[in-house]
Amino acid sequence: MSTIRFLEPHAGVLAKREQIVSGLARLVPDDCLVTEERELVPFETDAFTAYRRVPLAVVLPETTEQVSAVMKYCSEQGVPVVPRGAGTSLAGGAIPQEDAVVIGISKMSCILDVDFANRTARVQAGVTNLRISDEVSADGFFYAPDPSSQLACTIAGNIGMNSGGAHCLKYGVTTNNLLGVKMVLQDGTIIELGGKHLDSGGYDLLGLICGSEGQFGIITEATVRLLAKPEGARPVLFGFDSSEVAGACVADIIAEGIIPVAIEFMDKEAIDICEAFAHAGYPMDVEALLIVEVEGSDDEMDAMLRKIIAIAKTHNVKRVKESQSAMEAAAIWKGRKSAFGATGRVADYICMDGTVPLGQLSHVLSETSKIIDRFGLRVANVFHAGDGNMHPLILYDVNDPVEAEKAEAAGMEILKLCVDAGGCLTGEHGVGIEKRDLMLHQFTETDLNQQMRVRAAFDPAWLMNPSKVFPLEMKMREAV
Template sequence: MIDLPAPKPDVLARRGEILAGLHALVPGDGVIGEPARLRPYETDGLSAYRQPPLAVVLPRTTEQVAAVLAFCHRNGVRVVPRGAGTSLSGGALPLEDSVVLGLMRMNRILEVDYANRLAVVEAGVTNLGITNHVAADGFFYAPDPSSQLACMIGGNVNMNSGGAHCLKYGVTANNLLGLKAVTIEGEIIEIGGRHLDAAGYDWLGLLTGSEGQLVVVTEVTVRILHSPEGQRAMLAAFRSNEVAGEAVDAIIASGIIPVALEFMDRPAIHACEAFAHAGYPLDAEAMLIIEVEGSTEEQDMLLGRLKAICERFDPISLKVAETAEQSLAIWKGRKGAFGAVGRISPDYLCMDGTIPTGQLPFVLRRIGEMSASYGLQVANIFHAGDGNLHPLIMFDANDSKSFHDAEQFGADILTLCVEVGGCLTGEHGVGVEKRDLMPVQFTPFELDQMRALKAAFDPGWLLNPAKVFPLEGNPALRPAA
């Protein structure tokens, strides 16, 4: 288990006073202090870690957020911002002495401007909520993390979320124009706006992916795009991971950048097929789902070229969707991957490293060896175009050794990702989960410099402390004894 900083005794002692202070700022039912009602906030998508907060506050306006932050700042109270709580890295895990600042009531879409192709939304609007709002007019918001039904745009900004289609459309950072945010002192700041590339320092870029360390985001101006005329998928299955990897290289070399290029290994194929009956080839070692966009004729042209490329690699199975329904069937298994793994194992950890794509066969071989030595099953799903690897490690949370081994196995995989030239996290964020692995990727100086930048925004280390940066070497946060 991971160390959390020692709670501040004076804050714990003033709990009643702090609750009353928050009530005065966010009247009505906007403050939660009863232990039973704090329970839903004790964890996020990384449910192995649980810690009820001191209180939860649910403001409805940026001004209320500013008042809450100014109050917490004045009183030295730690603040953990939270959207929908879908973080897989524990980014919204509370601390015992913290106030959870939930943005879910700030869920209004403030404006849609088609001529300028943007939408202004509050932080608590869900990712899919934006697309649903503009879909009837033919538009969409491009980044599409798997949790898009639930996850909120404020969280997406803080984690710089990606998705299956970011090879073509980019991640959150590439799809933003502006932010309204609040500093820990309670100052409301506006970054960017409705235009591209404001002159001066790229605060928008620095804040995106900063995991709640720097400011609290309350409003986001996103770019929206017109949807393509259509899209269709194909499936190609191969005899080995190596051969599938070569096929991916050949596709990229052909100049085609598919809108999605997903790779599944044998355990992932089997788990998904058993769950979704999508017609996946069970004799394959590796499978690709490739999606293209455009008019029907353009799709035919691109899929024809892709099919010809895949045929050079002696595929076991090659299925090109003829219709939108067949396309959905191909995606059905992949989209149900988490449920599928959940069905064959009581619990799983979803890892998230990135590797140079050429290292995929080697990395999968090493993961297979580790799986055997830990005695834990693993299924691998991979955004093959951009090298983002999601090993799902299966374990039993009721068995503490199993959980400990799964965590260690995950750490070994991420260390391997860094060793082959990749990184600890491609889209889930560091959170608490990967915090203590940061020295694998960064030098002590690089970590110190990042901590100093965090402190430039938040000198008292009140904003989402205990995440991202190891406690060791940080005089501002003393681990609990």
């Protein structure tokens, strides 16, 4: 991998490290402050593990007031701040830099209030995604966004990256399921946005916060929407002779106006890897697989499936297999949701996250495989096809620097391909460090300058998660 670059560290901050650590120690209890080198190491990277830097210190506050005190102090001292949820970012969103204080919200993990009448839950922002659904499941409800990392990732991180998941085709991503937040601004001010209602007058700052990658403040509480669980749900497998045909079938299903809960795609490489891991009963004699999940009453599911099968037949579908039991359904999803982990067992990989208009799925799949061939690499495609959110996993050997560089170059070409096809750089993983240089492929300088002006309205001194999202050159040029 090419060497990681950050904005130049603040020399003044590095010079007064001891003083800053003492200052922080006055603001939070002892067990909320990490300053020993060996204890800082776990915070040096996130799930984008190719890059790492040890931060100046880590604070793990227990209350919003503590977050506020720490932010105010860092603001006064000119210390950069890197917010951290569970550290599951695939784009390097939580990777620190050596002059930064990491503020992690993992200790703030209580469910504060569940209100079934209004179908909302208020939670501390360090609660894990799956915990919310677990809490309300017995009463027949769930929280919809379901990233594959949902067992570990926090709501704060979900909000920072506007996370999606397999079932977001029907239910929308985080921004569609978030009603309010309590957050701490860079100067320590505590603000509340939204609430239990849908729209609060004034600008939609809540929507702006969602997906702002930790650059507008630290979220400490969130109010989210709960949905009623469907009467039933049934995943069905459709096997095809080629990826392009499977892609065309997805486009036709959506064009017909049918919205299943999920349409997930796997190519041959992904099927092999996931089946070996999860024994999900995936058909092995096909080149591409769609997992289509329908839900509702039995009648509804039957009606929707009839339409989908009719469309699949026009694409010469080779295998159609309905899950016959709850256990079979669980295995099908286990295979899909563990795709990244299962891939990690057979090879190192980087995961791209481009999106494309559905009409372009076939074209982009076939061009992707040409790019991969040209670099002499392997790819496993496993992604949210229904909303055009591709996840090519580019396989390589992390100990072979030449191959690593090829993988990175191929990934960048694939993301440019997505943008050129009318899509965009990231569906749900965020820009982080990984894609910041490609932002100029997606946006004009004019667009990015406007985004930077909005950022400055929250963080004029550019101290929040400073080396992320924007091309470093643009920021450095401005600083001159």
